[in-house]
Amino acid sequence: MANPIPAQYAGSRTARETDLPSYISGYVDGEGCFTVSISPRRTLRVGWEVRPSLSVSQNGDRSEVLLEIQQYFGCGMLRPDRSDQTVKWEARSLLELRLLVVPHFHSYPLRSGKHRDFELFADICERMARGQHLVPAGLIEIVRLASQMNPSGKRAYRPDAIIASLRIRDEGIVCPVGNNG
Amino acid sequence: MANPIPAQYAGSRTARETDLPSYISGYVDGEGCFTVSISPRRTLRVGWEVRPSLSVSQNGDRSEVLLEIQQYFGCGMLRPDRSDQTVKWEARSLLELRLLVVPHFHSYPLRSGKHRDFELFADICERMARGQHLVPAGLIEIVRLASQMNPSGKRAYRPDAIIASLRIRDEGIVCPVGNNG
Numbered sequence: 001m002a003n004p005i006p007a008q009y010a011g012s013r014t015a016r017e018t019d020l021p022s023y024i025s026g027y028v029d030g031e032g033c034f035t036v037s038i039s040p041r042r043t044l045r046v047g048w049e050v051r052p053s054l055s056v057s058q059n060g061d062r063s064e065v066l067l068e069i070q071q072y073f074g075c076g077m078l079r080p081d082r083s084d085q086t087v088k089w090e091a092r093s094l095l096e097l098r099l100l101v102v103p104h105f106h107s108y109p110l111r112s113g114k115h116r117d118f119e120l121f122a123d124i125c126e127r128m129a130r131g132q133h134l135v136p137a138g139l140i141e142i143v144r145l146a147s148q149m150n151p152s153g154k155r156a157y158r159p160d161a162i163i164a165s166l167r168i169r170d171e172g173i174v175c176p177v178g179n180n181g
Numbered sequence: 182m183a184n185p186i187p188a189q190y191a192g193s194r195t196a197r198e199t200d201l202p203s204y205i206s207g208y209v210d211g212e213g214c215f216t217v218s219i220s221p222r223r224t225l226r227v228g229w230e231v232r233p234s235l236s237v238s239q240n241g242d243r244s245e246v247l248l249e250i251q252q253y254f255g256c257g258m259l260r261p262d263r264s265d266q267t268v269k270w271e272a273r274s275l276l277e278l279r280l281l282v283v284p285h286f287h288s289y290p291l292r293s294g295k296h297r298d299f300e301l302f303a304d305i306c307e308r309m310a311r312g313q314h315l316v317p318a319g320l321i322e323i324v325r326l327a328s329q330m331n332p333s334g335k336r337a338y339r340p341d342a343i344i345a346s347l348r349i350r351d352e353g354i355v356c357p358v359g360n361n362g
Contacts, residue, residue, distance in 0.1 A: 018289050019200035026207025029246065030237075056211075061332065062294035065210065108199050113243035151242065 024072055025108040027065065032056040034114070034121040036146040038162055047169055048162060050133040050142055052125055054101055055090040063087035075100050098125050117149045136166040205253055206289040208246065213237040215295070215302040217327040219343055228350055229343060231314040231323055233306055235282055236271040244268035256281050279306050298330045317347040 033055050041049035058066055060080065066089040070076050076091035091101055102122045110118055124142050132138025140163050147159035214236050222230035239247055241261065247270040251257050257272035272282055283303045291299055305323050313319025321344050328340035 018206065018292075019203040022200040022203035023207035023210075023289075023292065025199065026204035026209075027211040028207075029204075030208040030211030030213070030239075032211070058211075058293065065293035068292060108204075111199075111204065111249060112239065112246035 020072060021104065021108045024069060025105065025110060027069070028054070028056060028105075029110045029112050029114055031058065032114075034117045034149065036121060036124050036142070036149060038143060038146060038157060040157075044134075046134055046136055046139055047165065048139060050124070050128060050139070050146075051092060052094065052097055052121060052128070053090055053092045054097065054121075055088050057081065057086045057088045060085050060087050073100050073104070094125060094128055098129060120145050120149050136169045140166050201249075201253060202285065202289045205250060206286065206291060208250070209235070209237060209286075210291045210293050210295055212239065213295075215298045215330065217302060217305050217323070217330060219324060219327060219338060221338075225315075227315055227317055227320055228346065229320060231305070231309060231320070231327075232273065233275065233278055233302060233309070234271055234273045235278065235302075236269050238262065238267045238269045241266050241268050254281050254285070275306060275309055279310060301326050301330050317350045321347050 034052075035055065036050060036052045038048050038050050040047060054076075056066060056069060063078070066078055066087055069089050070078055073091060073096075075093065075096035076089050078087060078089050080086075081088050091097055102125060105118050105122070109115055124145055127133065127138060127142055127145075130138075133142055143159050143162050143166070147155075215233075216236065217231060217233045219229050219231050221228060235257075237247060237250060244259070247259055247268055250270050251259055254272060254277075256274065256277035257270050259268060259270050261267075262269050272278055283306060286299050286303075290296055305326055308314065308319060308323055308326075311319075314323055324340050324343050324347070328336075
């Protein structure tokens with residue numbers, strides 16, 4: 001069989017200059033997950049804890065790229081997930097997410113529908129920086145935003161159940177402190 | 182809560198210039214799969230058909246990036262996978278794989294262990310261009326190379342079983358035609 005590739009395509013086989021930030025946005029678009037989990041926490045006055053994270057999983061035998069992602073962002077932890085033989089890189093610190101992770105995806109945006117998840121995630125991180133997750137009215141808005149993320153994912157607690165419990169707390173906490181009229 | 186991000190990080194929120202080839206290598210590294218399937222085919226003299234492909238799957242609600250990948254490579258088909266609500270882009274033509282797909286990943290290499298799968302895939306495509314998949318001895322080598330790909334994936338036919346059947350064909354086909362001594 002003759003070589004079917006025209007001569008003009010038979011260029012150098014050496015690697016060109018891969019742009020690492022663009023590559024990482026592509027990798028995270030394929031394999032990463034922006035998550036905002038909301039779970040009960042009795043020690044918090046508002047009764048619920050908000051935890052934003054970005055995680056990327058990979059088969060254990062291919063985890064070197066996660067180390068590269070960790071080095072690129074300069075934050076997050078690598079840990080094995082024994083349930084399915086994968087390794088996960090995860091960034092959970094609000095400060096690091098706002099300082100190191102979110103700006104990257106503003107500069108090198110995701111190109112799939114996952115970009116919408118990122119926008120909601122970045123909005124929630126900013127609201128948390130203003131302490132809105134610590135008061136019922138602010139947390140209700142955060143729950144509403146988080147409920148629009150990852151529509152195909154599973155949720156441990158239904159958003160409407162969280163909001164209902166916060167409305168009860170809102171009446172119990174805010175009115176006696178702030179309103180006299 | 183005070184804004185914890187130092188002033189020097191508070192730059193423009195506009196997107197920089199994402200390098201699309203690098204982004205696509207990252208996306209394929211996370212979500213793509215280089216496959217060489219080998220399955221029985223009675224109409225072929227050698228008894229087995231070799232089909233290389235690159236595929237990328239995505240949830241149906243996030244499939245726009247697959248359209249971008251199709252446009253970038255200028256080949257491949259988009260089709261829904263009804264079994265799991267995903268959409269798949271798949272390139273299967275040997276000519277298109279060699280002309281349009283393989284050169285991209287030489288220029289913008291994968292950075293995970295999936296790069297090893299790509300190298301085996303590219304080697305097999307070159308051997309097929311020389312017709313080695315059409316004779317038992319050449320196909321045995323292709324089966325050996327393919328057996329090293331995707332170590333965590335499932336295989337419909339065990340490589341050693343394919344090779345054993347090819348050894349029988351090799352004795353039956355090659356000796357009477359080529360050897361008199």
